[in-house]
Structure formats: C-alpha cells, structure tokens
Amino acid sequence: MVSYMRILSGVQSSGQLHIGNYYGALRQFVELQNEGEALYFIANLHALTSVRDGELARKLTLEAAVAFLALGVDPKKSILFRQSDIPEVTELYWVLGTVVPNAHLDRAHSYKDKIAKGISPNLGLYAYPVLMAVDILIYDSDVVPVGKDQKQHIEFARDWATTFNQTYGGEYFKLPNPRIQDATAVVPGIDGEKMSKSRKNTIDLFGDEKAVEKAIKSIKTDSTPPTDPKPAGGPLYQLLKVMAPAAEWPEIEKSWAAGGKGYGEYKKKLIEYYHAAFDGPRKRYAELMADRGEVERILLDGADRARAIALPVAQRVRKAVGLEEQNAVDLIHRRMASLNAGLQSVKHGSEPK
Numbered sequence: 001m002v003s004y005m006r007i008l009s010g011v012q013s014s015g016q017l018h019i020g021n022y023y024g025a026l027r028q029f030v031e032l033q034n035e036g037e038a039l040y041f042i043a044n045l046h047a048l049t050s051v052r053d054g055e056l057a058r059k060l061t062l063e064a065a066v067a068f069l070a071l072g073v074d075p076k077k078s079i080l081f082r083q084s085d086i087p088e089v090t091e092l093y094w095v096l097g098t099v100v101p102n103a104h105l106d107r108a109h110s111y112k113d114k115i116a117k118g119i120s121p122n123l124g125l126y127a128y129p130v131l132m133a134v135d136i137l138i139y140d141s142d143v144v145p146v147g148k149d150q151k152q153h154i155e156f157a158r159d160w161a162t163t164f165n166q167t168y169g170g171e172y173f174k175l176p177n178p179r180i181q182d183a184t185a186v187v188p189g190i191d192g193e194k195m196s197k198s199r200k201n202t203i204d205l206f207g208d209e210k211a212v213e214k215a216i217k218s219i220k221t222d223s224t225p226p227t228d229p230k231p232a233g234g235p236l237y238q239l240l241k242v243m244a245p246a247a248e249w250p251e252i253e254k255s256w257a258a259g260g261k262g263y264g265e266y267k268k269k270l271i272e273y274y275h276a277a278f279d280g281p282r283k284r285y286a287e288l289m290a291d292r293g294e295v296e297r298i299l300l301d302g303a304d305r306a307r308a309i310a311l312p313v314a315q316r317v318r319k320a321v322g323l324e325e326q327n328a329v330d331l332i333h334r335r336m337a338s339l340n341a342g343l344q345s346v347k348h349g350s351e352p353k
Contacts, residue, residue: 005036008141008176010083013057013064014047018202019274020187020195022071023242028145028179030072038078039139039306040068042299045083045090046131049124050198065295067206070285081302083135088307088314092134093127095321099163100130109152117198133157138310141176148186149194154178168320173313187242188235190219203239205278206285216271217264226262236266243273 009029011021029040044061051057061082068080083089105111108129115121129152136144136157144154154176161173186194189201196202203215219236230237237256244252252269255261288295318324 005142006140007032007036007038007143007145008040008136008139009145010041010043010135011064011068012043012047013060014050015060015197016202016204016207017064017067018195018197018204019239019243019278020189020202022205023187024147025145026068026071026073029068029078032143032145032179033074033077036143039141039309040073040078040080041083041135041306042068042081043083043135046128049122049128062292062295063206063289065299066285066288069288069295069298070206070281072281075298075302079302079305080298081306082299085299085303086138086307086310088310089131089134089138092138092314092317093131095317095323096134096137096160096164097127097130099167100160104156104159105129108156109149114198119198129153129156130160133160136176137161137173138313139306140174140309140313142174143179144176145179148180151178151180164317170316170320172317172320188238190215190235192220192235203274206282212274213271216274217267219267219270221263224263227259229259230256230263232256236263236270240266240270240273243270243277245273 009025011017011025017026029038032038042061042064044057047057047060051060065080065082069075073080105126110128111121111125114125119125132153133156136154144157146154158175161175165172189195189199190203191199191201193199193201204212219239221234221236222231224230232253240252240256241249252266256266
C-alpha cells in the first residue's frame with residue numbers, strides 16, 4: 001500500500017531570492033515533489049508587511065514564481081500558485097484568529113526579532129503566524145518543509161488547529177508536521193548572521209553576476225594568516241560545506257584544517273561552486289522572464305488546483321462556526337445575478353423585485 005502525503009510550503013516575495021532560500025527550502029521543494037502531492041505558493045500577502053510599492057510587489061511576485069520554475073519545481077508534479085489567488089485564506093485567517101491567544105503571538109520569535117531590529121510594529125507583523133497557520137491548515141497539509149527558525153510556526157499551527165477542533169467539537173483542521181533538513185536549516189549570510197533579505201547579507205540566485213561575485217568576495221573572515229590552520233565555523237567555512245559537492249568536502253575540510261591557503265582561494269572555490277550549481281537555472285530564468293504569459297498561465301492553473309483543495313476545508317470550517325455554507329465564488333455569482341436582474345428592471349422602467 002502506497003502512503004499518501006500532501007506537502008505544503010511557500011516563500012515570501014519580499015526581495016530577490018538568494019542561496020539561503022535555495023539550500024534552506026527550494027532544494028527540498030524540488031526533491032519532495034517526487035514524494036507526494038506538493039503545493040508551493042508565493043507568499044505575496046506576507047510580503048505586504050515590508051513591500052509598500054504595488055509595482056514592486058508585482059515584480060517580486062513574478063520573479064519568485066520564475067525562480068521556483070527555473071530551479072526545478074515542475075508544474076506537472078507540483079501545484080505552484082500565488083497566496084493572494086486563494087480568497088478563502090484571508091477569510092480563515094480571521095476565523096482561526098478568533099481562537100488564537102494573544103500570549104502566543106507575544107512570544108512569537110519572528111515578531112520579537114523584527115521589533116528588536118527596529119522594525120515598526122503593526123498588526124501584519126504581529127498576526128503573521130496566524131496567516132502562516134492558515135496557509136498550512138487550509139490545504140490539509142501533512143508535511144511542511146521549513147527552516148529550523150520556522151519550527152515554532154508549525155507548533156503554533158498545530159496548537160491552534162487543536163484548539164479550534166476542541167472548541168467546535170470536530171476534526172475540522174488536520175495537524176501538520178514539520179520537515180527540517182538540519183544540515184542546511186540555517187544558511188549563513190556574508191556577515192555570519194542568517195542569510196536574509198532584510199539584513200542585506202545575501203548571495204542572490206539570479207542577480208547580476210558581478211554583484212554575486214563581489215558578495216562572495218566580501219564574506220566576513222578573520223585575520224588568520226594563509227599559512228595557518230583556519231578556525232572552523234565561520235560563514236565562509238559554512239557556505240563551502242553547504243555548496244561543495246559531497247565528494248569534494250572532505251578534501252576542503254582537510255585543507256582548511258591544515259593551513260597553507262588564504263581565504264581568497266576558498267572564496268574563488270565558492271564562486272566556482274556557485275556557477276556550477278546555478279548557471280543552468282540562471283539561463284532558464286532568463287528564458288522564462290521572456291515568456292511571462294506562460295508563467296501567468298502556470299500560476300492561474302495552480303491557483304485553480306489549490307483552490308479545489310482549499311474549498312472543502314473552508315466550507316467545513318464555515319459550517320462549524322455558523323457562517324453561510326455557500327462557497328465564495330457561488331455567492332458572488334448569485335449576488336451578481338441578482339444585481340443584474342435589478343439593473344435590467346430599472347432599464348425597462350420597472351422597480352426591481
């Protein structure tokens with residue numbers, strides 16, 4: 001008997017994707033699409049907490065979708081879509097939020113980290129975990145591949161789903177499980193902190209080639225002389241460990257510990273690994289950017305397929321809490337038909353009934 005598994009994850013479209021996104025998440029996405037039914041979304045609603053320019057938001061959403069496809073997400077194997085194309089997500093965001101304790105949101109790592117960095121607090125940042133929970137729960141997800149720093153969000157989703165189910169006396173939400181690839185759960189940036197768009201410490205996947213090489217050459221290192229053994233654990237060491245082919249890593253590690261080479265030589269090696277890994281996807285990315293109509297077709301088809309999964313979940317939740325059971329699209333069509341009938345009555349000189 002073949003076991004069934006539904007996989008769900010997404011990436012924010014708040015800036016250009018970088019190698020941390022790939023090794024921490026997107027590489028898993030490509031692998032997991034062969035293990036079950038995979039749904040991957042561009043989190044453009046989440047991105048509104050930091051992107052405050054409509055044209056830029058649309059551009060970044062497109063670029064994220066193209067990046068998914070260029071890196072190997074196959075729309076024949078996976079469902080790729082925009083978060084904002086599923087209207088039931090925002091509805092269930094409110095419904096689930098009615099059972100979420102403030103105390104949970106107060107201790108959310110992501111919110112506290114952003115406030116500590118001086119980002120102005122707002123409802124979007126504060127309630128971010130609720131929207132993320134709905135992203136997961138609305139598709140009856142079994143497995144959610146995430147970085148180690150996102151594990152708390154899966155725990156919240158499970159806690160709140162359990163609270164909702166107990167409150168309304170049924171199994172309305174399925175409890176998901178995280179899948180964390182520990183070896184690359186947190187990819188360091190060029191400054192040694194977690195690679196992040198907000199920190200501006202990234203090595204971009206599809207950025208200008210010279211800018212990419214400049215970023216790699218600027219990776220923070222210490223003052224150890226070339227002849228001496230190098231201390232393990234810095235950002236250059238960690239990035240080499242992430243990007244080097246498995247067969248080559250033991251020799252690099254041995255050389256690193258023995259000394260005799262300067263950091264500059266290891267940075268050149270990292271540039272080689274970057275080109276070996278991403279020159280193919282970069283070429284595919286350029287091709288897809290020249291055929292945006294096809295990208296849009298893939299996203300709309302993905303939204304239709306994702307929504308077909310989300311609607312039954314949304315309907316059973318609506319029924320549980322006492323909201324109208326009619327799905328949103330049928331309701332809109334019914335109201336439009338009523339409005340059109342009224343307009344026709346006015347056009348023919350009679351009052352709408």
